[in-house]
Amino acid sequence: MANSDKRILYTDDDGTLIVLVPADNCGLTIEQIQTKDVPTGKTSYIVDKSVVPSDRSFRDAWTYTP
């Protein structure tokens, strides 16, 4: 499965849900991208991209509970 089929989720210090969209051609695995691009100390989750809504009307109110 390609990196781009996944998303990495974490919540930043002000409560905003951050959705990382991983690149396919960067030479890194999804786990390596998670380690590199998620700030140290943040709990993050790798999920299928279908978990993230495509309706962004209320994007800034998004939260995630595994």
Add this chain to the structure above:
Amino acid sequence: MASIKLNATSGGGSVSIQAPSSSTNTRVLSLPDDADGVIAKTDNSGNFTVSGNLKAGTITDASGNHSSTTEQIFDGRCKAWVNFNGTGTVAIRSSLRVSSIGDIGAGKYNVNFSSNFADANYAAVATSGEDVYSTDVGSVRTLSQAVGSIRLDNENVDSGFEDVPRMNLACFSLGS
């Protein structure tokens, strides 16, 4: 004992190797021990093909003009770029040296590089665009420029931060 072979693939003609007559210096032509036996070749169209790396100080056009050093070519290359969809399911269309896009809010994105720049003094050029004509006036600005990432905010002057379908970033720098 290794041997040197000079073969014509077809027809006649000749191949000559001449030492400079007025020099006392020894000229050395080194041939690597290459497995397939062919390290470089030319064809009748003037194409020159090298199987490995071509090391050169300066490259010119066929007339010897428009010279560029390999350093100039390297420094002028775009070192990182990305084109991504900032609406709906945010997705990268194509990229170089980018590990991920952080969707950090409506109209706000963080671009993470797969390897760090030497410093944060790279030139970052960002644009945003629509897929259909719109009278909206928007602009994208760069923030938090760092060796490993840069933030892009796209703002509509009428309605604030806004997602758009075409977000583009290109970064240029000296060295890597």
